[in-house]
Amino acid sequence: xxxxxxxxxxxxxxxxxxxxxxxxxxxxxxxxxxxxxxxxxxxxxxxxxxxxxxxxxxxxxxxxxxxxxxxxxxxxxxxxxxxxxxxxxxxxxxxxxxxxxxxxxxxxxxxxxxxxxxxxxxxxxxxxxxxxxxxxxxxxxxxxxxxxxxxxxxxxxxxxxxxxxxxxxxxxxxxxxxxxxxxxxxxxxxxxxxxxxxxxxxxxxxxxxxxxxxxxxxxxxxxxxxxxxxxxxxxxxxxxxxxxxxxxxxxxxxxxxxxxxxxxxxxxxxxxxxxxxxxxxxxxxxxxx
Amino acid sequence: xxxxxxxxxxxxxxxxxxxxxxxxxxxxxxxxxxxxxxxxxxxxxxxxxxxxxxxxxxxxxxxxxxxxxxxxxxxxxxxxxxxxxxxxxxxxxxxxxxxxxxxxxxxxxxxxxxxxxxxxxxxxxxxxxxxxxxxxxxxxxxxxxxxxxxxxxxxxxxxxxxxxxxxxxxxxxxxxxxxxxxxxxxxxxxxxxxxxxxxxxxxxxxxxxxxxxxxxxxxxxxxxxxxxxxxxxxxxxxxxxxxxxxxxxxxxxxxxxxxxxxxxxxxxxxxxxxxxxxxxxxxxxxxxxxxxxxxxxxxxxxxxxxxxxxxxxxxxxxxxxxxxxxxxxxxxxxxxxxxxxxx
Numbered sequence: 094x095x096x097x098x099x100x101x102x103x104x105x106x107x108x109x110x111x112x113x114x115x116x117x118x119x120x121x122x123x124x125x126x127x128x129x130x131x132x133x134x135x136x137x138x139x140x141x142x143x144x145x146x147x148x149x150x151x152x153x154x155x156x157x158x159x160x161x162x163x164x165x166x167x168x169x170x171x172x173x174x175x176x177x178x179x180x181x182x183x184x185x186x187x188x189x190x191x192x193x194x195x196x197x198x199x200x201x202x203x204x205x206x207x208x209x210x211x212x213x214x215x216x217x218x219x220x221x222x223x224x225x226x227x228x229x230x231x232x233x234x235x236x237x238x239x240x241x242x243x244x245x246x247x248x249x250x251x252x253x254x255x256x257x258x259x260x261x262x263x264x265x266x267x268x269x270x271x272x273x274x275x276x277x278x279x280x281x282x283x284x285x286x287x288x289x290x291x292x293x294x295x296x297x298x299x300x301x302x303x304x305x306x307x308x309x310x311x312x313x314x315x316x317x318x319x320x321x322x323x324x325x326x327x328x329x330x331x332x333x334x335x336x337x338x339x340x341x342x343x344x345x346x347x348x349x350x351x352x353x354x355x356x357x358x359x360x361x362x363x364x365x366x367x368x369x370x371x372x373x374x375x376x377x378x379x380x381x382x
Numbered sequence: 383x384x385x386x387x388x389x390x391x392x393x394x395x396x397x398x399x400x401x402x403x404x405x406x407x408x409x410x411x412x413x414x415x416x417x418x419x420x421x422x423x424x425x426x427x428x429x430x431x432x433x434x435x436x437x438x439x440x441x442x443x444x445x446x447x448x449x450x451x452x453x454x455x456x457x458x459x460x461x462x463x464x465x466x467x468x469x470x471x472x473x474x475x476x477x478x479x480x481x482x483x484x485x486x487x488x489x490x491x492x493x494x495x496x497x498x499x500x501x502x503x504x505x506x507x508x509x510x511x512x513x514x515x516x517x518x519x520x521x522x523x524x525x526x527x528x529x530x531x532x533x534x535x536x537x538x539x540x541x542x543x544x545x546x547x548x549x550x551x552x553x554x555x556x557x558x559x560x561x562x563x564x565x566x567x568x569x570x571x572x573x574x575x576x577x578x579x580x581x582x583x584x585x586x587x588x589x590x591x592x593x594x595x596x597x598x599x600x601x602x603x604x605x606x607x608x609x610x611x612x613x614x615x616x617x618x619x620x621x622x623x624x625x626x627x628x629x630x631x632x633x634x635x636x637x638x639x640x641x642x643x644x645x646x647x648x649x650x651x652x653x654x655x656x657x658x659x660x661x662x663x664x665x666x667x668x669x670x671x672x673x674x675x676x677x678x679x680x681x682x683x684x685x686x687x688x689x690x691x692x693x694x695x696x697x698x699x700x701x702x703x704x705x706x707x708x709x710x711x712x713x714x715x716x717x718x719x720x721x722x723x724x725x
Contacts, residue, residue, distance in 0.1 A: 128502065180688070185501045186447050187688050190644055193637050194684025201678030313633060317513055320506040354521060361514040365495060368507060372498040 098229040100347050106235035108342025109242035110304060112335050114297035114315070115322040116249065117290020119334040122323050124266040125283060127177070128185050130192040132294055132319055133312030134199035139165040139295020140307045141203060144212045154217050158299055165295020170288035177287070178280065196312045204309040211308045214299070238300055245293070250331055262286055321364050327374030337375060389578070397573035406652065407562065414554060421550035423666075427658050428557040429618050434642045434654030435561075435568060436611030441640075442648030443572055444604045445584035446496065449505050449636055450512030453492075454485040454609040456630035457515065458616025461485070463532040463626035464525070472538040474621050478560070481617035482610045489609020493602040509633070516631035531627025535620065546622070553622035560618060564611060568651060571607065580604055634677075641684055647696050 118132040139161035146157040172195075180188055216234065223232040253259040264272040265279045273279045298307070305315065318341065326337030341360065348359030367375060413424060433455055440446040461481035464470070471477040495507045519526045527533060539545040544552050571577055582590040583597050591597045620626045629635070638661070646657025664683065668676040687695060 122502065128505065176685075176689070183688075185505075186441070187692070189447060189449070189505065190640060190684050191688040193640070194681040194688065197637070197677045197681030198685065199681075201675045201681065205675055205678070316633075317506070317509055320502075320509070324503055324506050355517075357517050358514065358521065361510050361517070364510055365507070365514075368498070368503060369495065372503055373500075 095229050096350075100350055101343060102229065102231060103235060104343030104346035105339060106232075106238045106342070107304065107346055108339035109239055109246075110297060110301050111318060111322055111342055112338035113242050113245060113293055114301065115294075115319040115338065116331065116334055117287075117292075117294045118319050119323045119326065119331070120286055120290050123327070123334075124262075125181070125286075127181055128188040128192065129177075130189060130316055131195040131199065131312065132290075133315050134196050135165045135169055135291040136294040136298030136301070136315075137199065137203060137307070137309070137311040138168055138298065139292075140214075140298030140302045140311070141207060141212065142295070143299035144214045144302060144307065147214050154214065154220070158296060161299035162292040162296040165298070166288040166292030168295075169291025170284060173284050173287045178284070181283075196316070199312060200309050207309070209309055211306050212302060214302045214307075216303065234303055238304075241300070246331070246335055253331060258282075258285075318360075321360070323374075325364060325367050325374050327376040330376070333374065333376030393573060393575075393578060397569075403652075406655075410558065410655075414558070418551075421554045423662065425550050425554045425557050425622050427662050428554070428561050429615055429622070430639075430642060430662065431655040431658035432557075432561050432564060432618065433612060433615035434639060434646070434658055435565065435651065436608045436615060437639050437643050438648055438651060438654045439568060439572070439608040439611065440605055441643060442650070442653065443577060443580045443584065444601055446601065446605065447501055447505060448496075448508040449633070449640075450508035450510070451608075451612055451639055452631050452633070452635040453508070453512040453515050454489055454612035455616035455619070455635065456512075456519070457488055458482060458485045458613030459620045459626045459630045460519065460526060460532070460616075461613070462617035462620040463535055466535050466537055466621070467532055473542070474537060474540050474556075478614060478617045478621065481620075482614040485613020485616065486606055486610035489613075490602070490606040492609075493605040496605060497598050497601045509636075512631055512633065512636060516628060519628055519631060527627070529628055531625060532620075535624040535626070537621055537624060546624075550622065557618055557622060560614065564614065565651065565655075568611070572651065576600070576603070638680070641680060641687075644684075644687055644692060647692070 114136050115132070117135070118129060121127045121129045121132070142164045143154075143157045143161040146152040146160060147154055152160075176191075180191055220234045220237060223230045225231070253262070261272070261277050261282050264275070265277055265282045269279050298311070301307070305311075321341055322334050322337050325341070326334035340363075344363050345357075345360050348355065348357075352359065414421075417424065433451075436454075437448065437451050440448060458481045461484045462477050465477045465480065466472070466474075471480055492507075492511050495511070496504055498507075520528060523529075537546050540552065540556055544556070546552050572580070579590065579595045579600055582593070582595055583600060587597050616630060619630070642657040642661045643654055644657070645660050646653030646655065664679075665676065668679040672679070
């Protein structure tokens with residue numbers, strides 16, 4: 094019974110992490126209908142920034158996290174303004190080719206600058222080890238991830254549903270032409286959203302170095318996971334990808350624990366079954382574009 | 383009635399062999415005698431060309447964007463390797479066809495997943511299937527040899543007469559013949575009414591179904607055929623290199639494949655063949671500059687191609703040949719700009 098709870102706990106932490114990593118993609122891919130396979134590259138950028146700051150410059154871990162967010166967002170907004178925005182109206186094939194190209198470039202560039210081996214971030218002592226909670230081993234680091242990601246999720250949901258910016262974004266997504274007719278600066282809203290999503294990915298990358306492992310091939314290795322979150326979760330709200338992330342995280346951890354030999358097999362099978370059952374995702378809109 | 387005869391005469395005119403096409407194949411054959419020391423790299427190009435032809439069938443003609451076409455390549459490669467290794471089917475030509483058929487069955491089964499949903503779901507399902515197979519091959523490493531790959535494949539002579547030699551001469555002619563035969567088949571397919579209906583589906587699936595084209599059945603059919611082609615390409619890979627390892631399923635292989643097709647241009651069959659030649663030359667060039675980081679340059683080429691625009695790039699590439707044709711023959715360009723696939 095206690096192992097079950099440990100798996101559940103680890104799975105939730107893993108899923109929360111995936112959600113923070115992928116929710117930017119849920120917006121660009123699900124809402125703006127732009128296939129951005131380079132999303133993992135932003136996460137990797139955040140992870141490496143954090144690693145360099147903590148390991149080489151001696152910054153405290155918690156000070157480096159916001160900077161990982163800011164840097165990844167800055168890179169995101171730069172690329173969005175210079176490159177991505179020309180591609181919103183192009184075919185999906187063009188978008189796929191372009192973002193695969195970007196991913197390859199980022200992989201080779203990071204390999205060149207930082208070396209190809211896995212990078213570890215030195216954690217503060219307070220985050221290491223685990224404690225017992227009614228017999229269930231709770232990892233401190235994972236608990237912190239659940240707290241941070243949980244707060245972020247609530248904040249995101251509130252921003253989307255309660256603030257003026259949230260309603261602008263939803264309007265711009267539902268019908269860009271009418272929204273701009275109402276005086277909403279649609280490209281600006283998209284650019285800001287894109288940057289925010291990249292920033293979240295960067296933060297997720299920094300947090301995930303300990304759990305998922307950070308090396309130059311990160312964007313390629315986890316591309317499929319991000320896509321699963323978005324397609325299985327659907328794009329109508331932020332709740333869909335969130336639940337999909339939790340499902341994916343718990344499924345992956347449980348699969349690796351109970352049938353370790355099957356490796357990632359469990360996840361892919363779950364994904365394919367779900368997509369046969371509901372092609373537009375578990376919580377998707379009936380008519381996806 | 384008139385419209386029907388228009389369509390059919392147009393289709394027949396398209397299907398006619400043009401002098402440029404005959405010249406292309408003569409050139410391909412003459413390469414065998416021009417560069418007798420380069421058989422291995424030329425065989426490599428032919429294999430890649432066949433594999434790209436397979437992607438062109440589904441991407442260029444039916445508009446299915448696939449990120450996991452390596453799945454069928456890998457299945458073909460492992461089937462051919464295992465058959466040769468355990469002596470199930472010793473004759474390479476039969477083994478080649480059987481490997482293609484195995485990939486074809488897989489293609490048929492997975493096509494039901496692929497035709498569901500929109501582009502995004504397709505991307506993910508195709509990618510997922512390739513990753514799934516890679517995980518399977520890794521899991522059953524007692525059969526597939528794991529990361530070391532299949533070791534000690536001994537190929538028997540083709541048709542019992544032509545043994546594979548170490549310079550790759552037999553392999554080259556074998557690959558060229560297979561490529562040419564399958565190209566003829568593909569040419570027949572895309573110029574048939576079936577091929578026309580695929581183009582209709584690609585341009586607008588809703589309209590195609592409104593005029594009575596069974597969209598899903600056509601997509602399943604072409605996806606299955608493309609899987610057969612990819613399986614043959616994979617089997618050729620194993621037979622000519624006596625090698626099959628986990629990287630036949632790798633994502634990079636599928637991504638490279640898209641680059642090859644995009645360089646050559648989609649939707650006119652020769653794109654894959656021309657793209658394969660250009661891609662291999664680029665690869666050689668980049669590997670001499672930076673052996674370790676050529677992934678970066680491949681990525682840069684992709685980004686630049688998309689930013690310049692595929693149509694514009696092909697217009698530039700065709701500018702010189704068109705100019706020459708116009709000067710000499712005094713007529714409008716015969717080399718058509720490949721169809722764009724704007725949404």
